[in-house]
Amino acid sequence: MSPENSAEDPPAPEPQRPAPPRAAAAGSGNGVATPQSVARQRVGEGGLNLKPSGRMHAPASADAAAGRAEAAIENPLFSCRDVSVFYGAKQALKNVTLDVARRQVLAMIGPSGCGKSTFLRCLNRMNDTITGARVTGSIRLDGRDIYDQRQDAAQLRARIGMVFQKPNPFPKSIYDNVAYGPHIHGLARSRAQLDDIVCTSLTRAGLWDEVKDRLSSPGTGLSGGQQQRLCIARAIAVQPEVILMDEPCSALDPVATARIEDLIDELREQYAIVIVTHSMQQAARVSQRTAYFHLGELIEIGDTHRVFTNPRHRLTEDYITGRLG
């Protein structure tokens, strides 16, 4: 029996709890979170909170129709329809339908194990490399089915940069980490051109000034945050159309995280970015659209501000208010 229900005991006072590690979107002065007000909040400042609204949710059918309308966009980069993934007999992703916009950040959030990484790996056919994994449904990149038998998976992955949770520079020099991709894909005709690509990529990744005097040092000798920026430089060196990031900041300290977030904001001028994050604050800060997954299903997707301030679905609301996770 809980203290509140006990006839004998007086109600126990609410214990003073520290702010939950994952609360939701930030409030600005007038109580309304805007992407800008959220963006001003940095990791470690805390204070992000969204109270359960207690508001009535629209009927399920209206929700579903509104949800479908928000999942599809005009002229998408990726168009994913009814995507399911099975690991052996176990279905990890269930009929996910969504579009990914150009020059925009899509954040994917949801409890651990809900299928975020699985979905991300569908976009560059990395699930192909997992024994027993099977993908159904359709994923089009610029209108072309990436699972078409004629599509070469290696060529596809060259168009899609990927950044992982743990920075994973090659055991090579800083220069070679960035030059490797352009070299094997024949993007440079001369050493001078390759030098140029390396310099440009490191500059865009915000790392050039820190490494320009030690390009021949091993990439693995850099700090964690620098290694992650090196991996981003490596990803953009091959001029991808989209960058996929799977919890790219979870191994980084708050300062390094802030740098990567600033970088994501700059990169979206040129690239589509799909980022998996366990941090709702991060999703609110860096993304324009947010997708919420739960137990392998896409529960809702929409404008980040809308999802965080006015979730359509009870499950989304429970998650962003910290009641679910």
Ligand SMILES: Nc1ncnc2c1ncn2[C@@H]1O[C@H](COP(=O)(O)OP(=O)(O)O)[C@@H](O)[C@H]1O
């Ligand atoms: N290689 C794999 N083999 C078998 N099951 C997997 C594999 N990868 C993920 N899963 C399962 O698929 C589900 C979704 O996992 P994942 O996509 O990693 O979730 P998330 O990234 O949201 O934490 C989980 O139940 C997980 O255990």
Ligand SMILES: [Mg+2]
């Ligand atoms: Mg994951």
